Amino acid sequence: MFYSDNGSTAVEVALKMAIQYHHNNGAPKRRLLAFRNAYHGDTFGAMSVSDRSVFTKAFDQYLFDVTFLELPTADNLKALFAQVDQLAEDTAAFIFEPLLQGAVGMIVYDAASLEVLLQHCRRKGILLIADEIFTGFGRTGKDFAMQHLQTTPDIICLSKGLTGGAIALGVTTCTRHIYDAFLSENKLKTLFHGHSFTANPLACTAALASLELFVQPACLANRQRVAAKHQQFAGWLRDCGVVKQVRQLGTLLAFEVITNGADSYTNELAAAIHRFFREQQVMIRPLGNTIYILPPTAS
């Protein structure tokens, strides 16, 4: 477990762990893989593994090269395998948001295809970094999204729900296998990364308190209640005629309001949606014309 300050830094640490793992083993690898439309944070390493978008536009020329793969489906797996095979030898790691891409617009994708792709990457010696900053702590109906799959990641990034959103804290976990590549008398093998407020005691106390709530049966029941309500509402939404692509995964419900413009973060309906809900005294944060409902579930 490596402590840092927030989600973006948890991702930075994960990337550094993965790159230095190969370096410490005497076989450095240059390339990183990520998904199209990925979002992994706002610091430079995290921006680099995020797809180029309005969020990164002013900085694109400063970001390092990353290969972005299409989201896996039953139809494109063969093509993805071929792409991975071509790059595998020089690829350190593959970072992905399991099952659900959050910031880009709550895109839910196929777990079975992800499983097959991850197994292939592992066979090729590519480290798997699961960014569960958004999906972790019960959001997808299991404690962690990776529990929907058989494959276990080498590295996991956590933040957000780690403290129940109360205070900033990031955690990057790794397997014993990764850890052992750093365990040495040789100081050059150290993971040289440490923020002043790493493992901040107040934040850790909040995380422990939040975890205590998280494992309570009442809290699980609450997540199940939210998911059931979402399911019910999703049925109504699908028939209402003004929205599309209604998707529900655990405590997340998301859909697009149909407009004449493109579905995107810059869709101008966002301001009107925001105003409408505020008048109803509901605080939501539309991503362009995408509306998502993601209530807190700890109480």
Ligand SMILES: *Cc1c(COP(=O)(O)O)cnc(C)c1O
């Ligand atoms: C929010 C988020 C981040 C960044 O976390 P911050 O704490 O906002 O820096 C990284 N990855 C994912 C998947 C996120 O949802």
